[in-house]
Each structure stands twice: as C-alpha cells, then as structure tokens.
Amino acid sequence: MKLTAIAIDDEPVALAVIQNHAAMVPFLEMKGFFANAFEALDFLSKEKVDLLFLDIKMPDISGLDFLSSLPQPPMTIFTTAYSEHAVKSFELDAIDYLLKPFSLIRFVKACNKANSLLQLKLNGGGTLREVPEYIFVKSGYEQFKVVLEDILYLESAGNYVNFILTDRKLISRLSMQEATDLLPASFFTRVHRSYIVANNKIERADRNALYIRNIPIPIGAAYAPAVEKLF
Numbered sequence: 001m002k003l004t005a006i007a008i009d010d011e012p013v014a015l016a017v018i019q020n021h022a023a024m025v026p027f028l029e030m031k032g033f034f035a036n037a038f039e040a041l042d043f044l045s046k047e048k049v050d051l052l053f054l055d056i057k058m059p060d061i062s063g064l065d066f067l068s069s070l071p072q073p074p075m076t077i078f079t080t081a082y083s084e085h086a087v088k089s090f091e092l093d094a095i096d097y098l099l100k101p102f103s104l105i106r107f108v109k110a111c112n113k114a115n116s117l118l119q120l121k122l123n124g125g126g127t128l129r130e131v132p133e134y135i136f137v138k139s140g141y142e143q144f145k146v147v148l149e150d151i152l153y154l155e156s157a158g159n160y161v162n163f164i165l166t167d168r169k170l171i172s173r174l175s176m177q178e179a180t181d182l183l184p185a186s187f188f189t190r191v192h193r194s195y196i197v198a199n200n201k202i203e204r205a206d207r208n209a210l211y212i213r214n215i216p217i218p219i220g221a222a223y224a225p226a227v228e229k230l231f
Helices: 012-022 037-046 063-069 086-091 104-122 176-182 221-230
Strands: 003-008 028-034 051-055 075-080 096-099 134-139 142-147 151-157 160-165 169-172 188-192 195-198 209-212 215-218
Touching: 003 012, 003 037, 003 104, 012 028, 012 104, 028 037, 037 063, 051 063, 063 075, 075 104, 096 104, 134 169, 151 176, 160 176, 176 188, 176 195, 188 215, 188 221, 195 209, 195 215
Parallel strands: 003 028, 003 051, 051 075, 075 096
Antiparallel strands: 134 142, 151 160, 151 195, 160 169, 188 195, 209 215
16 A cells, blocks of 8 residues: 655645655555645645655744644655755654755655554554654754754753753753743653753762763652653
C-alpha cells in the first residue's frame, strides 16, 4: 500500500521541487499539487490522503492556520524557508520540518518517517504521533536546533529557562510551563517547580534529589508522585 500525499505551496518552483523529489520515492503516490490552499481544502473535504507537504508562509492563510482548521488532519511535513515556526509546527504534531532548499536525501528521510508511521498505524500500532528527534529553542533573536538526546535537564532562572545540554547551556525566555509543553512527556519529567529532567540521564536518586552527572536536582514535594513513577 502506497503512502498518498498532496503538496500545498504558493510558489510553483517549490511545488516542482517536491514533484521531482517525490518521483524518486517508490512508496509515495502524489495525489495533487496546489498553489491555492483553499483549493487544497476543497480537495481534502472530498478525498483522504495520508500526508501533507505544507508550506507555512502563504498569502491567504498560513500553513499553521490551515493545519489547525482541519478536523482530522493527515500527517504533515512542513516545507518552509523560515525556521522560526518550528516549535509551533511540532505543537501541531508535524512529523517533520523541511527547511528550503532541502535535498533529495532529506526529503526521502522525511518520507521514510511518514511511511513508518503509516505502517505502524496499519499494523495496529495506534496513534500516528511520533516523538520528534529535536526541537527548536529561541535564544535571543535566534532559533537553535536542540537534539532531545542532548538535553540533561532544564533549570528555571526567573523569566528564563536554562537548557543544560551535554556540551553547552542555552538560555531561553520561557516559563517552566512553556518549556514543559515543548518536551515529550514520556521522556522528560518535571521534578521541582524549577527543574525538568531527562529521564534517561538520571544516574541515581535519594529521598531529596536526583543526580545527573553528579549534579543534585532537588525533588519538590508536589512533584514526588511523578518522581516515584520513574522508578
């Protein structure tokens, strides 16, 4: 069974790139290419597809708003020249985010992910949502790609959150709740009003703290039940 898809982008050149790349993917069947988002919306009201290739910056409606308007959206891969919408796209459960100009190899990788998720669903694996490999974190005026596996823990610092990574520290103007919402709950746990930890980075624990690289992370009383579930 082939993976069916449509592409929506107001730039004909961008649609041509997707068309050329898609022709090289044997399990992908493109059902349409739309420069007008509302024509695509009409198509989707009549036919179902497994996957959308969706631009974000479009004149009449943004890709983010378009996806939010769908009652039962297909899997979505955003294609855009702008990185600043990455965080929002993953909040909408996008399975990948292709920055233009993207290569054939990068396109195929995104298609492989979509196809794997489709097969998982067909084989009774349940939801199509997959944990992303990375998130984008705004620090200053820039967006930084942060691989989830590199995160040790997060620490609140007033109106900011410090992302403590394996090789560096990244400071972002976020609340702890906003930081919590960014991270997949199955892999990260809030253990204190000021701390979120990567579950697989915990090395040991006692009654009062968890330890990551021998750094004590305090356990807040209100979060003790969540910590207990980790063990």
